[in-house]
Amino acid sequence: MHTFQFVRPPDSAAAVATAAQAKTAQQGADARFIAGGTTLLDLMKLNVETPARVIDINRLPLGKIEATPEGGLAIGATVRNSDLAHHPTVERDYAVLSQALLSGASAQLRNMATTAGNLLQRTRCMYFRDTAMPCNKREPGTGCPAITGSNRMLAVLGTSDQCIATNPSDMCVAMAALEATIHVQGPKGTRAIPFGDFHLLPGSTPNRETVLEPGDLITHVTLPPPVAGNKQVYLKLRDRASYEFALASAAVVLTVAGGKVTRARIALGGVGTKPWRSPEAEAALVGQAANEANFRKAAEAAMRSAKPQSENGFKIELAKRCLAHALQTAATS
Ligand SMILES: Cc1cc2nc3c(=O)[nH]c(=O)nc-3n(C[C@H](O)[C@H](O)[C@H](O)COP(=O)(O)OP(=O)(O)OC[C@H]3O[C@@H](n4cnc5c(N)ncnc54)[C@H](O)[C@@H]3O)c2cc1C
Numbered sequence: 001m002h003t004f005q006f007v008r009p010p011d012s013a014a015a016v017a018t019a020a021q022a023k024t025a026q027q028g029a030d031a032r033f034i035a036g037g038t039t040l041l042d043l044m045k046l047n048v049e050t051p052a053r054v055i056d057i058n059r060l061p062l063g064k065i066e067a068t069p070e071g072g073l074a075i076g077a078t079v080r081n082s083d084l085a086h087h088p089t090v091e092r093d094y095a096v097l098s099q100a101l102l103s104g105a106s107a108q109l110r111n112m113a114t115t116a117g118n119l120l121q122r123t124r125c126m127y128f129r130d131t132a133m134p135c136n137k138r139e140p141g142t143g144c145p146a147i148t149g150s151n152r153m154l155a156v157l158g159t160s161d162q163c164i165a166t167n168p169s170d171m172c173v174a175m176a177a178l179e180a181t182i183h184v185q186g187p188k189g190t191r192a193i194p195f196g197d198f199h200l201l202p203g204s205t206p207n208r209e210t211v212l213e214p215g216d217l218i219t220h221v222t223l224p225p226p227v228a229g230n231k232q233v234y235l236k237l238r239d240r241a242s243y244e245f246a247l248a249s250a251a252v253v254l255t256v257a258g259g260k261v262t263r264a265r266i267a268l269g270g271v272g273t274k275p276w277r278s279p280e281a282e283a284a285l286v287g288q289a290a291n292e293a294n295f296r297k298a299a300e301a302a303m304r305s306a307k308p309q310s311e312n313g314f315k316i317e318l319a320k321r322c323l324a325h326a327l328q329t330a331a332t333s
């Protein structure tokens with residue numbers, strides 16, 4: 001592993017000021033915050049990340065889960081995934097988030113992994129993690145061997161001719177469906193970013209994954225107040241029952257009244273280059289009878305723009321079945 005300076009700032013302002021000296025907050029950043037370290041240290045050991053400075057944020061006061069004045073929930077950046085999943089308010093009002101968190105990684109990893117770190121976890125594309133291979137995300141302009149190579153786990157939605165990597169997070173899929181907001185403290189002050197605007201599509205700059213700029217510290221994430229009477233489900237399909245990333249997953253927040261869907265928030269995982277909210281599936285459902293035929297129609301709508309690669313065409317039907325089953329489970333729960 002390369003050498004680096006380990007910095008422990010006394011407060012958030014000092015952390016932001018140190019990180020603001022970096023040239024980028026994207027791939028190749030020369031300063032990185034460290035939280036649980038379960039993504040960053042992995043990538044440093046592989047020489048995929050080589051920051052000159054690593055800024056420890058674990059002692060900053062960012063570890064609380066609190067009610068917001070509006071009746072929602074504020075989740076600190078360093079709240080551990082396991083603490084969030086088992087928080088009584090999350091279990092009661094945001095069950096889809098609890099289920100998504102508990103479906104990810106292993107108990108040991110969830111005890112270390114944090115809210116902000118999970119938002120910024122990197123793709124598991126094997127070429128990205130192997131510095132002997134070209135990769136447009138790691139080294140812009142070198143090419144994308146996954147397009148003609150091993151792409152079974154990669155994306156079918158939101159891809160470009162530069163990158164087809166999947167966003168691997170489970171937590172993010174639930175947060176997309178819950179319409180979370182990400183709060184950032186940066187060199188120019190604080191700002192709030194709607195969840196759907198936070199991650200970027202790869203386009204011609206797959207090295208740029210989020211809207212974060214140098215110095216930007218995620219301080220917390222807020223969830224809006226829960227919607228009365230809604231049903232929530234996270235369903236994850238994968239190659240083995242635990243310790244595995246999604247082939248396809250669905251987060252569903254559904255309200256049904258008088259046999260009809262009155263409100264739907266839907267996001268997919270394992271199939272998109274970013275956590276994939278589906279306004280198409282939501283529009284296909286609202287006002288319709290809550291039945292299996294309409295759930296299948298919504299799933300068809302969600303995957304209409306999917307583009308298969310050589311090894312991952314199976315994901316399109318898998319994601320449809322995953323979403324239709326999650327909707328049925330929510331509606332009958
Ligand atoms: C073997 C294995 C299996 C896994 N399986 C799954 C799975 O099934 N599902 C799933 O969703 N995830 C899975 N993960 C990923 C895991 O959830 C993430 O590694 C974890 O959430 C990252 O959180 P962290 O706190 O450890 O991040 P770190 O490694 O500390 O940081 C990750 C990135 O976020 C940045 N960062 C951290 N905090 C902040 C902040 N406050 N502001 C700005 N930048 C910040 C860091 O600079 C770094 O770039 C797995 C990981 C491993 C190693």
Ligand code: SF4
Pocket residue numbers: 123125126127128134135136137138143144145146147154162163164165206
């Ligand atoms: S899919 Fe993206 S991350 Fe994977 S090799 Fe291609 S450019 Fe790199």
